[in-house]
Amino acid sequence: MTLTQILIFAGLGLLAGRLYRWLDRAWLLFAASVLAAFWLQPASFVRNLPYLLPLASLGLAALVWALTLPRRWNRQDAWAAGGLTALVLLVSASRFVEPLSALSPARPPGLELAAGGLALLAAAAVLAYRLGRGQAAWLNSGVLLLIGLLVALKSPPLAQATSAWLRGLGGQDPALASTLDLGWLGFSYIAFRLIHVLRDRLAGRLGEVGLRDFITYIVFFPALTAGPIERVERFVPQLQPGFVLDSAGLLAAGRRLLSGLVMKFVLADGLAFFALNPVNAWQVSQPLWMWLLLSAYALRIFFDFAGYTSIAIGLGQLFGVTLPENFTQPYRKPNLTQFWNSWHITLAQWFRAYFFNPFTRWLRGRGAPVWLVVLLGQLSTMGLIGLWHGITWNFLAWGLWHGLGLFAHNQWAQFAKARPLPLEPRLASGLGWLATLVFVALGWVWFALPQPADAAHVFGVLAGVGR
Amino acid sequence: MKAEIISKLNTYITSEILKRPDKTLSATEALISGGLIDSFSLVDLSLFVEQAWSVRLDDTELNAETFDTLEQLAGLIEARAS
Amino acid sequence: MSTPASPLRIVLKAALLFVLVNLLFAAFDPMPALGKLSLYNGLLPGRERLPYGDDPGRAYNLSLYSLKAMFASHQLHGTPKAANEYRVLLIGDSSVWGYLLENKDTLTSALNAAGLQAADGRRAVFYNLGHPTISLSKDLLILDYAMHYQPDLVIWPLTLEAFPLSKQVSSPLLQHNPQRAGALILNYDLPLDPADSAFVRQDAWGASLLGQRRNLADLLRLQLYGVLWAATGVDVHIPEQVERHAIDLEADERYGEFLPPELPETALALDVLAAGIQRAGETPVLLINEPMFVSRGANSDIRYNSFYPRWAYDQYRQWLQAEAERQAWHYADLWQAVDNDQFTNTPIHLTPAGTQQLAQQIATALAELFDLEKK
Known part of the structure; x- marks a missing residue:
């Protein structure tokens, strides 16, 4: 949707809001x-x-x-x-x-x-x-x-x-x-x-x-x-009939719409000016600059998508339809499992309901060892989520990256449950947040760059080796 | 009836999923959205519910929207078991 | 408890507020002040040449009209003149800016690499203030602004294309700075019309926030492109395939609106050149007749290249030489300073090697005229 199209829809919502007495x-x-x-x-x-x-x-x-x-x-x-x-x-x-x-x-x-x-x-x-x-x-x-x-x-x-x-x-x-x-x-x-x-x-x-x-x-x-x-x-x-666009509803919808517009058309479009892409990936040789480009990409993809969802939700509210949330502050989560509970939620839930749950149930029913069930379940689910974005190697790699990450987090959580760390909980959760953020950011390298050679180059520069 | 279900669920979750048998969950604690139960444990939990009360939780119901607390899950089980 | 407002009133209030903000914006006209706000020379390194971009997304550079913003993004703006600096500004067209050239290959870079020193021991530092449109008046506009930066010398490469009066106001940079251009026309009594319809004037609507959205967006984009400029050093997109300038020429004797045998001096902007030298005042100006490609292909008896028929260019050269002597201008005619195979897409755009050749010739002239020597 372009800005004009969004404004036209919003205008239609306002107009229709005055007409529901006569209009179904x-x-x-x-x-x-x-x-x-x-x-x-x-x-x-x-x-x-x-x-x-x-x-x-x-x-x-x-x-x-x-x-x-x-x-x-x-x-x-x-x-x-x-x-x-x-x-x-x-x-x-x-x-x-x-x-x-x-x-x-x-x-x-x-x-x-x-x-x-x-x-x-x-x-x-x-x-x-x-x-x-x-x-x-x-x-x-x-x-x-x-x-x-x-x-x-x-x-x-x-x-x-x-x-x-x-x-x-x-x-x-x-x-x-x-x-x-x-x-x-x-x-x-x-x-x-x-x-x-x-x-x-x-x-x-x-x-x-x-x-x-x-x-x-x-x-x-x-x-x-x-x-x-x-x-x-x-x-x-x-x-069902009975919806009235009152001032409280209008304000809520307007606020949602406005925050979506700012996220999409100001923040995401602004960050796009220096977000990682296959061309600038080869023009940058300093690790710090590369981290900046990657951070810009990570924020851009979030603001773009979350902004679009916010616009959809705001428009929906104008017409009396509450659409589900898709993003609930994913970059503030202390671990990867919670990240995936708050990133593109409706897609992740779809895959859980129609692939992961039946598949895991089936594996459990056949008595497969727990760690193997978790590994296979996460790899296949995340691999498919990757391929949903496009059937190419880089999206598959991105999905598998997250599948392995979720498996690793599951194993770590099992391990840590038995032996609580001698760390202050807030420090532990802070460290978890940082590790998750870095892991997710590195994952975006696959997502942003279709060619494996590009990704390898970027990983090299980020690590401070090779140019 | 409901209190009994909650207590049984509590025992299963703390000992089998959280591996902290000494802990007690409150009936209104957010289990899924709070990050206590991951998606894999959710399937295990549904298998347990199926075994214990012969109540089927559908694959599409294993999410925070259908139930997020012991209270809600127990309510679901109670409604279906009858 | 306040009574809930009706949705209609909320919308009306929002619309009213929007109109009010626009009126305030127009009344206070914050654009000049905003133009000075820049991330360059602070958070980001200053640019090595003025902003200009045919392909902004790939060049991390864009063309805009605010002289303030353009200069604020230039390294010249962020470099206080040191006691041991002999400051040299280069103004001129796209061949000075370095069209199809990376920064390291521009004329300015080549001159800086020569390591020249003034007689008093000050180090010569050259700054690229070229801008890719050909018009003496546009050069004058930039020179006028650049004099604030205390140059010790100005180098001004020229070619006939910059002279016709009919072409003076065709530069978009000039068109969008009507007030500055108008002041220059009046101050130096230039044979141009300050009311020329080519000048883009702002009405009340144009001064509002809505009317200024393009200029505001340009200011913002200039800052945003600065990140990749800083990260990559890229400020120009050079296509892999560049179509070379024509070698075989049309049998066309015309030069623009002029026919042989005579190029009327009154149709050329000699006054603008004189105004530039006057504006520089105490600061000497070195005029250079730019190198150009000289064809030996079809119809090369009629034309030198796709820009110029022989008769017109020959008259221009003789006339500029005579005028420089008459007015005692510093002048170097370097029209054949560069090998014929060192031109790219036009008869005046140079390859890196061609730029080196020109820089050497200019260095020689600088030694002769201004005692700038390699140390």
């Missing part, structure tokens, strides 16, 4: 979220992609809804389906109506493509509803499809190939394909929300959610770009 909030958020999915999607060099990607987001959401619905569809769902179709066609019609053209970053394709795409998605949704609703095989296939899409988008060679294929379909030169073509706005978050719903349906825990609220949950505009990954059973009840 759930329908408003549904319509705004669907339109915003198109509006926020960045432009792409591949023809029609800025239109087709949001359409695919909405289509996948509808498909998963049809697969997981624990009841029969009702009249409100029919209205939602009609509304969705109308909104998608409205964006497509912006091709012809000048004032509407602001809805989409690029000229949308003709109505026939939009209608065709919609018909295809409707057929798939009806098929899923009739044949596969609630069936394990279909639900599992849905999970696999989403993971497959994530892999195709996040692995540079596959993304390159996918882009070339899409260019070929649209009659463009495949040789110009780039991994940057496939900037599918928010897909990492959308896919994880959808997998969460599918898994919960498989476990029989999913409550009843109508199509309107389900779509809003998946593409809720404040959380579309950068999360957080909310849980459906927490989100949907908040769309």
Whole structure:
């Protein structure tokens, strides 16, 4: 989201706050979220992609809804389906109506493509509803499809190939394909929300959610770009009528929004001027300067992400939706385990719920020794969290770095429990804080630099050896 | 009933997880967000709960939001066991 | 207990406050004072040349318009003149600034490396005040400001491109300093129009916080880029591939708006040159006719290079020589001081080796004219 887009959303929140007597909030958020999915999607060099990607987001959401619905569809769902179709066609019609053209970053394709795409998605949704609703095989296939899409988008060679294929379909030169073509706005978050719903349906825990609220949950505009990954059973009840934007709510939301804007657009963007990157990594040969660049990177990535989350939460509050916290002062924690309880919380919790816990349970059930369970559990979970950011060696290395760190901290904690250190608790916790901070900062070297040679060079300079 | 569950949980957590059998936890102490129980011990705790009360804690429930204190966990167990 | 305000009133109050802050900003005009605030020469080392950047993100350097901020970031500003310092300022265009050259390869660095000493034993220290636009008036603007730093000598390399009156006000630095430029025009009675529409004047809106946001951001960015300048010593981005200047030329006899046979002296900014020497006052100024590439390719009988047809440049050289003699200016014509293969993307930008050649020639001139000798 750009500053302008954020301000427009905030203005909409203020305006809507005066109108809830006449305006249904759930329908408003549904319509705004669907339109915003198109509006926020960045432009792409591949023809029609800025239109087709949001359409695919909405289509996948509808498909998963049809697969997981624990009841029969009702009249409100029919209205939602009609509304969705109308909104998608409205964006497509912006091709012809000048004032509407602001809805989409690029000229949308003709109505026939939009209608065709919609018909295809409707057929798939009806098929899923009739044949596969609630069936394990279909639900599992849905999970696999989403993971497959994530892999195709996040692995540079596959993304390159996918882009070339899409260019070929649209009659463009495949040789110009780039991994940057496939900037599918928010897909990492959308896919994880959808997998969460599918898994919960498989476990029989999913409550009843109508199509309107389900779509809003998946593409809720404040959380579309950068999360957080909310849980459906927490989100949907908040769309119930009765919300009033009073002055206390407005002040709280405004404060949250403002602190997010400062973190993102002042602190993070300011620190970006001298944060570590693959170019300046080779221009610096003094250890102290390198530590400064690395510290700037560590703070920048925090302020950028935490700022964005704060903006999302503030915007959510303006519309009466409380999104979950994603960061709770992670750099002030005395150990790595607590760091990961307060850094990108909703992603870490997602992985705990749908990977780490079942995996550990399974290993424990087979009587594996405790230390091995902890090691395997942490390495695999953190490795996957790394790969979620992009399927490249450096993100995997970053994840494994933290997996090993968490294992080491677990072992140390076990050891220290039996023999309390002869240290004053405050000093011990201070030392723990420093060690954690340094460990996390060194981990960012992997995250910031795609090439292992760059990372090795930076580690060398930080340690004061080699140049 | 609830007091009994709390006491049993207390014994298990202090002896098996914290390795400090002499310690007593308060019923409202933050276990997860306070950093006393890590994610691995949480799975062990859920296995223990399953064994002791035949109550299943779902993988998605092992977090500070569902329960963070002995009081909350005991409440959950009580509600499901009945 | 206070009654809760309505959301609408909160928004209105915020908007009112915003307008008020903007009006106050415009009324007090803190930009000049802010320009002096600088992390350079304190927390960060001063820059070795004036801020300028075509590619700020890679050069850790950017172009801005506040002379105060530009000088505040320069090492000259943070270096009190020592008793044993013989201070030499270099002003001029991009070839002085060192376009496509690292700091260690600029003309200033080459002159400093020569280790020159004045007759009274003071050590000659050279400062790079070049700025990459070609205009004598822009040079005058910088010289006027730089005289506060007590130079003992000014070196002013020149080329014909800096002379046409029609080009004087085309430098953005000059356009965005209309008050200083206007004062210079009036004080020295220059043949330029202080009301020229190219000058960017500020209205009330432009003076507000909102109107000044670009300039404020520039000030801030200049400080922020300072960190990487300090950490890396980089202040210019040199692309790996640089397109060389043309060797084969068009059969074009025109020089800008001028046609052969005569380059009218009235269309050239000789007065600006004289004003600069007058502004320097007691401080001597060494004028140098810059080296340039001389083609032997196609149509080189018509043109010297892509900048100049032969007829115009020849007249300019003769005329500058005659004028220097008439007014008793210190002048060295070094137009062929550098080998022909030592020019980069334009006929006046030099390679490091070419810069060394020029520095040696200048050192010779300094020895002859000002008794600056290698010790």
